[in-house]
Amino acid sequence: MxxxxxxxxxxxxxxxxxxxxxxxxxxxxxxxxxxxxxxxxxxxxxxxxxxxxxxxxxxxxxxxxxxxxxxxxxxxxxxxxxxxxxxxxxxxxxxxxxxxxxxxxxxxxxxxxxxxxxxxxxxxxxxxxxxxxxxxxxxxxxxxxxxxxxxxxxxxxxxxxxxxxxxxxxxxxxxxxxxxxxxxxKAPWWILFTAEGNVGHGSQFIENTAIQKIYSVMTKLTEFRNKQLEILKKDPNKTISDVHTLNITQIKAATPSEKSINVIPSKATLACDIRITPKKSMEEIQKLIDEICESCNVQYQFLQHTPIxxxxxxxxxxxxxxxxxxxxxxxxxxxxxxxxxxxxxxxxxxxxxxxxxxxxxxxxxxxxxxxxxxxxxxxxxxxxxxxxxxxxxxxx
Known part of the structure; x- marks a missing residue:
């Protein structure tokens, strides 16, 4: 050498x-x-x-x-x-x-x-x-x-x-x-969904809670994730770069105290990490986010956003x-x-x-x-x- x-x-x-x-x-x-x-x-x-x-x-x-x-x-x-x-x-x-x-x-x-x-x-x-x-x-x-x-x-x-x-x-x-x-x-979109809902005692059937709304968001995101994974698995010629990836990374709910298990929280949040393939339009993801927010009655904000x-x-x-x-x-x-x-x-x-x-x-x-x-x-x-x-x- x-x-x-x-x-x-x-x-x-x-x-x-x-x-x-x-x-x-x-x-x-x-x-x-x-x-x-x-x-x-x-x-x-x-x-x-x-x-x-x-x-x-x-x-x-x-x-x-x-x-x-x-x-x-x-x-x-x-x-x-x-x-x-x-x-x-x-x-x-x-x-x-x-x-x-x-x-x-x-x-x-x-x-x-x-x-x-x-x-x-x-x-x-x-x-x-x-x-x-x-x-x-x-x-x-x-x-x-x-x-x-x-x-x-x-x-x-x-x-x-x-x-x-x-x-x-x-x-x-x-x-x-x-x-x-x-x-x-892939373009990183880090998104925080926020839900607010009714509060009450954990022994009751309280409707329209923040956690129920966040659960609905999680369900819809998981459905989209599974569809992308299915596309990847069905075509051996495709790589992970050909599809969008989506992972839920954080779920939180606010209560007055961590020991308040019997209190239904007024607010819940869910964070997800989406990577958008440049081989497809970003409009598909934006449409998904808008539809989720409207149907689940939640708000969202970008923690990281790549527009181009x-x-x-x-x-x-x-x-x-x-x-x-x-x-x-x-x-x-x-x-x-x-x-x-x-x-x-x-x-x-x-x-x-x-x-x-x-x-x-x-x-x-x-x-x-x-x-x-x-x-x-x-x-x-x-x-x-x-x-x-x-x-x-x-x-x-």
């Missing part, structure tokens, strides 16, 4: 050891680490806040033709919690065993952040001149909706100012020899160049719709084509799971893949 590969492996492990885990991510230490790492390549690094205590890291390399659309390489700094009781090693130790690096964030997505920085740094070191300007961002808060990071970059007008032509962001591991690439994703869900054109020059680069590298890609949500959705809402690609094949999907790991050789290959892909994209 050469010295450059040893260096980037050490950087990867150091980044993993910084506990940027919710609910109190250590962004300050991560930003300082990324700044020092960038300086080793003489890259121009800055950090700024659009939301207090949520810094955004930014590297800028001006292209030889700075007025043409630029390239954005995005990754998020934060990671989800890990239950140490269910891990074989400390999830923030970056312990290596049998060529595998174990840590929270190895797949989601500190690997890609390091690969973006290292691949661009190596190209700069080699004397490569980018035709298009490059923006590398390290954003906070993706794991809690992206509202303090990428969404703010979009709302502030900064992304528009940067004149982004194409963006790269996270993908998923692929257990097979192939590599998964995402050109779209664009796809990246697979025939665009951006994707075709990416596809060609992968072919030259000898890697086979599988274009898919991402089943969950990433920061890419905010970019696609602006009409910016975004490609979700984490170069991890022969790897089980372990994001948010126990004993998350990434093989060191697969990680190192990803650096070289990105060097080829980014140099090719920058030339068009």
């Amino acid at each position: 050469n010295s450059k590969d040893e260096r980037v492996l050490n950087k990867f492990k150091q980044y993993l050891q910084i506990q940027t885990v919710h609910p109190n991510p250590n962004y300050e230490e991560a930003i300082k680490f990324l700044e020092n790492y960038s300086k080793e390549f003489l890259l121009n690094f800055e950090s700024f806040e659009l939301v207090k205590d949520n810094p955004i890291g930014h590297i800028f390399i001006e292209g030889t033709e700075p007025n043409i659309p630029s390239i954005l390489l995005n990754s998020h700094i934060d990671v989800v919690p890990a239950d140490t009781n269910n891990w074989k090693f400390d999830p923030f130790s970056a312990k290596e065993e049998d060529n595998k690096i174990y840590a929270r964030g190895t797949q989601d997505m500190k690997c890609v952040g390091i690969q973006h920085l290292e691949s661009i740094g190596r190209l700069v070191e080699s004397g490569f001149k980018f035709k298009r300007s490059i923006h590398i961002t390290f954003v906070p808060g993706e794991e809690v909706g992206g509202h303090v990071g990428m969404e703010m970059l979009v709302k502030s007008g900064i992304i528009k100012k940067w004149n982004i032509g194409v963006a790269f962001d996270e993908g998923l591991a692929n257990p097979s020899e192939k590599f998964t690439v995402f050109y779209g994703e 869900n664009n796809l990246t054109d697979l025939e665009s020059q951006w994707f075709k160049t990416f596809e060609s680069s992968c072919k030259e590298l000898g890697i086979e890609i599988e274009p898919q719709i991402f089943p969950a949500a990433t920061d890419s959705r905010y970019l696609r809402q602006l009409g910016i084509p975004a490609i979700g690609f984490s170069p991890m094949n022969n790897t089980p999907i372990l994001l948010h799971g126990n004993n998350e790991f990434l093989d060191r050789d697969i990680f190192l290959k990803g650096v070289h893949y990105f060097m080829k892909i980014f140099s090719d994209i920058s030339k068009i």
